[in-house]
Amino acid sequence: MSERILIADARRETAGALDRFEARCRGAGFRDQDVLELRLVAEEVLTNIAKYAFEAGATPAVEFRFALDDVAAVLEFRDQGKAFDPLAQPPPDLEAPLERR
Secondary structure (H helix, E strand, O other): OEEEEEEOOHHHHHHHHHHHHHHHHHHOOOOHHHHHHHHHHHHHHHHHHHHHHOOOOOOOOEEEEEEEOOOOEEEEEEEOOOOOOHHHOOOOOOOOOHHHO
16 A cells, blocks of 8 residues: 655644554554554654754645555655755764763
8 A cells, every 4th residue: 555645834734644644554454563663753754854954934845655565664755855964964972962962
């Protein structure tokens, strides 16, 4: 089963999209723990897009696609916000105080 959810404003519509995604995961027979973990992953991605990919005042539209089968879940997120490459970031200073990390 695959589905596409268009989120016009990720700052306001994330909860509804996540509820829909969670319902589909449960309907596909995923274990409760797996459903909660998948929802958390999707929530983190959508929150990061809304917070960091778009300037204040811009509407963070996101296309969220997912495919579920008996053994896997594939999640895909598309947006027109600023790109972020985690591999281009410097490694964290693990010796710094927690509030500065």
